[in-house]
Amino acid sequence: MIRFSINRKVVLCTVIVCILAVAVIGAKFQIIETFQGEKIHYDKNITTYGIDIDFDPVERIITGNEKVKYTNQSNTTFNALYFHLYPNAFKKQDTVPFEKNEMDRAYPKGFEQGYIEIQDVQKNNEPLNHVVMGIGDTILKVNLKNSLEPGEKIELDIKFCVKIPPSYGRFGYGEHTVNIANWYPIVAVFDKKGWNLEPYHSIGDPFYSDVANYRVEVSTSNEYVFAHTGKCVKKEKVDGKIRWTLEAKCVRDFAMIASENYQSMDDEIDGVKIFSYYFDDTFGDLALSCAKDSIKIFSELYGKYPYKEFSVAASDFFIGGMEYPNLVFIDQSLYKEEYKEILEYIVVHEVAHQWWYGIVGNDEVNEPWLDEGLTEYSTLLYYEKKYGKEKMNEVYKNLIAKPYHAYESRHPNNKNGVYKSINKFENAYEYQALVYHKGAMFIKELRKKLGDEIFFQVMKVYFDKYKYKNANTEDFLGVCEKVSNQSLREEFEKWLSYEKE
């Protein structure tokens, strides 16, 4: 994610000279009728989600069923499985994932509840005992009648109902769009720490998931345009409703965004179809060209974007930009002349997350710096590759170094720990200064220390070794040390206050 306050918007507008060349691309959105095999080699034990839902556009309620096939890939016997129920954070004002001073912008028409109700959990047509628990009821615990041994598979059917709130965040609806993200029961990650059952924190992107395969069928009575993770393999009329069949392989989450008023255009780069969904032609085109150029640049720098599609969607999202696999949400109010430099920066930042968070995953709750630091620095690399070093230095100075030093001078006694959990940061301001700015400054320093050749080799090896997996700071340090053949632990400790757990 990246957030831009009004102040930051004003600062950026006054310091960056626009040197963007905007090309007009007029191709229109087309439904892809058949699924073409993607060259993704995935583990046969990968979790699969088959989700079949009906979306009521008037009440903004989703009802449906989720079939989850899960394999215990740990060495531990499980007596229960855990799922995140993120929509329940929207039930009460004290658990919504917004800071207090953001509530007016998050709910411009006033607070109303959003939630997910678990109606039934079954295995082989037999009900399983389950309990909704955790802060804000954001965890579903399914008690298994028989234990699930290492290597064993299980198939569960979860019946659920989701109410979408009038919120301008990741999950909610506004005047232009319905943002459907973090909306279904998603299996929690089991790692060496055990089950990861963190609630929906208001700072950062508090998510942590394994890659999975998805087939999502959505029926609705409205003529919506959907932007989504994965590919549309079928769009048909069934019983007077429109039914979309969407498929995605090896992705960390599945998000959608719907609008009755979307315009769209598309383009292609190296076999990847890129879509831009928007409400204004000029800036829809700008978002498309930034996505196209950044996908090309990051594919060359790190390793190829492995999916067939990518979408940039303007949305009622007051925070700035948010990444999901194959899909990013961008605040629609930034599609304006005065914000076009910010629009570019945000689109590129969210595209970079496709590599850092999306393909190479990490625990965004406990080590958020890892994807945000790499993503912010990747955004700078886009400016370097597209416009040259001078432009990159200018963007670095204005968007990273200046705001970081302003923070530092206001908080001279802060220990400046970059490596810490999102719930240890005081507020979004401190989080941004340390995780984004200092995180990117550290990667910049690392490049200087290693030299360009080794640094870019490190990034390629890190991407290749951890794609479709979750990595942590120790894994990243390990690749840096191995490729460069030098000890870097002290650098990590000094810059990040990193301590090996």
Ligand SMILES: [Zn+2]
């Ligand atoms: Zn981000």
